[in-house]
Amino acid sequence: MSVLPAEAMPAEVLVRVEGLSKHFGVKTGSGQALLRAVDDVSFDIRKGETFGLVGESGSGKSTVARLMLRAYRLTAGRVLFRLSDGTVADISALDDRAMRPIRREMQMIFQDPYSSLNPRMTLRDLIGEPMSVHGATRAEIDARVAELLACVGLRPEYAGRYPHAFSGGQRQRIGIARALALSPALIAADEAVSALDVSVAAQNINLLQDLQEQFDLTYLFITHDLGMVEHISNRIAVMYLGRIVELGETEEIFARPMHPYTEALLGAVPQPDPRKRRSGRRQVLKGEVPSAVNPPSGCAFHPRCPYATERCAAELPALREVGGRQVRCHFAEELALQGVEA
Amino acid sequence: MTDFADSPETDGAELYRASARQLIWWRFRKHRLAVVSLVFLVFAYLVAIFAEFIAPYQPGSIEKLQTFVQPQVVRVWHDGGFHAPFVYELKRTRDPETARVRYVEDREKPLPVRFFVRGERYEFWGLWESDLHLFGIEHRKQKLNLLGTDSLGRDLFSRLVYGARVTLSAGLVGVIFAFVLGLFFGSISGYYGGWLDASIQRLMEFIRSIPTIPLWMGLAAALPIEWDPLFVYVLITLILALIGWTHLARVVRGRFLSLREEDYVMAARLAGASEYRIVTKHMLPAMTSYIIAAMTLAVPEMILGETALSFLGLGLRPPVVSWGVLLQDAQNLRSISLAPWLLTPGVAVVCVVLAFNFLGDGLRDAADPYGQ
Ligand SMILES: Nc1ncnc2c1ncn2[C@@H]1O[C@H](COP(=O)(O)OP(=O)(O)OP(=O)(O)O)[C@@H](O)[C@H]1O
Ligand SMILES: [Mg+2]
Numbered sequence: 001m002s003v004l005p006a007e008a009m010p011a012e013v014l015v016r017v018e019g020l021s022k023h024f025g026v027k028t029g030s031g032q033a034l035l036r037a038v039d040d041v042s043f044d045i046r047k048g049e050t051f052g053l054v055g056e057s058g059s060g061k062s063t064v065a066r067l068m069l070r071a072y073r074l075t076a077g078r079v080l081f082r083l084s085d086g087t088v089a090d091i092s093a094l095d096d097r098a099m100r101p102i103r104r105e106m107q108m109i110f111q112d113p114y115s116s117l118n119p120r121m122t123l124r125d126l127i128g129e130p131m132s133v134h135g136a137t138r139a140e141i142d143a144r145v146a147e148l149l150a151c152v153g154l155r156p157e158y159a160g161r162y163p164h165a166f167s168g169g170q171r172q173r174i175g176i177a178r179a180l181a182l183s184p185a186l187i188a189a190d191e192a193v194s195a196l197d198v199s200v201a202a203q204n205i206n207l208l209q210d211l212q213e214q215f216d217l218t219y220l221f222i223t224h225d226l227g228m229v230e231h232i233s234n235r236i237a238v239m240y241l242g243r244i245v246e247l248g249e250t251e252e253i254f255a256r257p258m259h260p261y262t263e264a265l266l267g268a269v270p271q272p273d274p275r276k277r278r279s280g281r282r283q284v285l286k287g288e289v290p291s292a293v294n295p296p297s298g299c300a301f302h303p304r305c306p307y308a309t310e311r312c313a314a315e316l317p318a319l320r321e322v323g324g325r326q327v328r329c330h331f332a333e334e335l336a337l338q339g340v341e342a
Numbered sequence: 343m344t345d346f347a348d349s350p351e352t353d354g355a356e357l358y359r360a361s362a363r364q365l366i367w368w369r370f371r372k373h374r375l376a377v378v379s380l381v382f383l384v385f386a387y388l389v390a391i392f393a394e395f396i397a398p399y400q401p402g403s404i405e406k407l408q409t410f411v412q413p414q415v416v417r418v419w420h421d422g423g424f425h426a427p428f429v430y431e432l433k434r435t436r437d438p439e440t441a442r443v444r445y446v447e448d449r450e451k452p453l454p455v456r457f458f459v460r461g462e463r464y465e466f467w468g469l470w471e472s473d474l475h476l477f478g479i480e481h482r483k484q485k486l487n488l489l490g491t492d493s494l495g496r497d498l499f500s501r502l503v504y505g506a507r508v509t510l511s512a513g514l515v516g517v518i519f520a521f522v523l524g525l526f527f528g529s530i531s532g533y534y535g536g537w538l539d540a541s542i543q544r545l546m547e548f549i550r551s552i553p554t555i556p557l558w559m560g561l562a563a564a565l566p567i568e569w570d571p572l573f574v575y576v577l578i579t580l581i582l583a584l585i586g587w588t589h590l591a592r593v594v595r596g597r598f599l600s601l602r603e604e605d606y607v608m609a610a611r612l613a614g615a616s617e618y619r620i621v622t623k624h625m626l627p628a629m630t631s632y633i634i635a636a637m638t639l640a641v642p643e644m645i646l647g648e649t650a651l652s653f654l655g656l657g658l659r660p661p662v663v664s665w666g667v668l669l670q671d672a673q674n675l676r677s678i679s680l681a682p683w684l685l686t687p688g689v690a691v692v693c694v695v696l697a698f699n700f701l702g703d704g705l706r707d708a709a710d711p712y713g714q
Binding site: 066069071096099100101103104106107108110111112115116117118119120122129130133134158160161162164165175178181182 | 357358359360361362365604605606608609610611612613614615616617619624627628
């Protein structure tokens with residue numbers, strides 16, 4: 001395992017991904033093809049923040065999270081992680097055995113509250129599994145499971161029950177308790193509330209925020225719904241077809257998006273307060289997400305972009321710094337895009 | 343979620359604490375036909391296990407003067423009143439026109455059927471000797487032939503009971519062997535994927551394309567005739583299994599492929615669980631019920647295989663008694679017209695095969711208690 005000095009990245013950074021890429025070989029009608037699920041993605045997640053990752057279905061958000069937690073092998077790139085002892089580890093090349101001790105520090109909450117809990121295990125075994133894998137005793141596990149159940153608002157007596165006894169929202173809390181079991185520093189919440197009703201989702205988001213404060217957690221919060229991240233993310237990255245198209249502070253992005261794709265996503269966010277209605281036109285996404293196997297030339301968003309020019313079809317824009325933000329658009333400075341008024 | 347509302351156990355916490363096994367059992371119980379089949383099969387296997395005790399006679403004991411006796415009817419009504427079960431004594435006569443032997447009931451001489459009678463000596467599983475039988479009649483010459491006798495005067499009921507032992511276990515031995523092979527190849531194929539999966543798939547396709555009957559005829563010709571028929575029988579089941587495992591391997595592979603994508607498997611991996619733990623704690627338990635269902639459905643195939651091969655003279659041979667061997671006795675037209683009761687082993691095969699199929703269907707339906 002390659003341990004880097006603590007200075008390898010700024011002190012406030014918990015995870016840094018550099019040039020992350022994942023290509024899948026997929027079968028198509030005419031044979032094998034390469035699917036670029038994630039292409040050259042770089043960002044930092046700072047300690048204690050909530051980093052939002054937004055994009056339509058198929059943009060590669062889950063794949064980024066899984067690469068970061070090393071559930072998949074990287075095609076290219078590096079993942080640097082600051083361990084609890086302050087050292088920085090390059091986890092991109094570690095094998096399963098070397099990853100095991102590091103897994104305590106990073107956990108995941110899954111989208112589907114049904115398929116993410118083994119129906120054949122009791123809550124005690126489900127929540128206790130990470131601990132028993134890392135060598136805790138029975139008594140330790142029992143005590144910790146009771147504590148965790150209380151933390152997520154479930155009765156400790158439920159430890160002997162099976163997941164089928166619980167509703168979707170409760171199951172999601174069980175998943176949260178499991179993610180907390182080893183006191184990780186980083187939790188990747190992959191569409192953690194997308195499958196739930198609005199009110200249950202809101203409750204669980206509040207729970208996640210409370211837990212963040214209580215346990216000093218850092219979140220990678222993945223969602224396809226920009227409206228969801230507005231209140232909980234400090235910074236967000238917007239992904240389109242495997243690439244980051246815009247990355248910056250949440251407030252700034254909401255106030256003035258610089259990428260037409262971000263503008264379109266914001267246009268789809270329902271605005272409950274009538275006084276804050278957007279003035280003027282509202283961009284709506286037209287068309288379908290193109291296939292990642294055969295992406296459009298130049299800027300991948302150009303076929304759906306209302307501002308596209310010939311240049312967009314020919315030339316892939318670089319991810320550039322514009323006003324303290326990263327944008328992947330040739331016309332980031334010129335376009336005056338529509339945000340959401342705060 | 344599945345609706346368990348009509349299970350009696352659904353009140354409150356009991357359902358919430360119900361393990362997968364209990365949920366499967368509750369669902370299985372609702373499948374009447376499968377439950378009846380299960381009871382029937384348990385009964386059939388008990389009969390096979392206690393064959394020596396249940397059969398009134400030895401399968402090979404010949405009675406020259408009682409050939410082709412028709413099935414005897416056990417009666418309770420005699421001389422205007424109820425009696426304990428009895429049969430009438432048979433009188434051997436000849437048909438004056440066809441000169442064929444006939445057996446006529448002598449209505450004057452009832453022979454009571456007794457339970458726990460002393461009769462022919464036998465060795466129970468070769469362990470100890472006894473002469474106690476579940477039922478029988480006490481008579482010097484007359485025998486109790488519930489299903490009639492064959493051309494050598496052997497009691498068909500006794501032969502059927504002894505044959506059950508061979509036929510029903512032929513299925514099990516073969517299936518267990520096929521199970522080991524299928525589980526092994528199916529799991530590595532489904533778990534590792536890639537070229538290993540591809541080559542195992544090709545191998546399975548090849549095996550499934552082998553025409554079995556010519557293979558059998560070749561083997562039957564190749565195996566020395568003087569070998570112990572029971573040894574040949576074990577060989578048969580093993581070779582049947584060499585072909586039969588592909589079915590189970592396919593089931594196991596499919597389950598592995600779909601389970602590999604389950605989020606809870608990913609969660610275990612992210613928790614740092616080893617491959618071994620993931621396979622044994624998360625993947626295999628999720629497929630045991632499927633495996634049991636697939637095995638249950640494979641047993642009747644093995645039974646039919648044994649029956650068919652023995653019937654064709656390629657499998658078991660006398661003096662081994664199996665249902666296939668018994669059916670071979672019923673092979674010619676003469677015996678079918680003269681002694682149609684010789685076909686009862688065929689009925690037994692149909693019943694057992696159907697019961698296994700119903701049971702397998704019921705298990706398969708109950709297998710996934712969390713399915714939609
Ligand atoms: N194991 C895999 N094998 C092949 N292709 C994959 C695999 N995992 C993901 N993909 C493909 O990679 C692309 C990105 O998938 P990913 O699941 O990361 O998207 P996502 O942004 O999380 O979408 P969603 O909102 O639907 O979850 C998709 O086109 C998907 O089909
Ligand atoms: Mg996803």
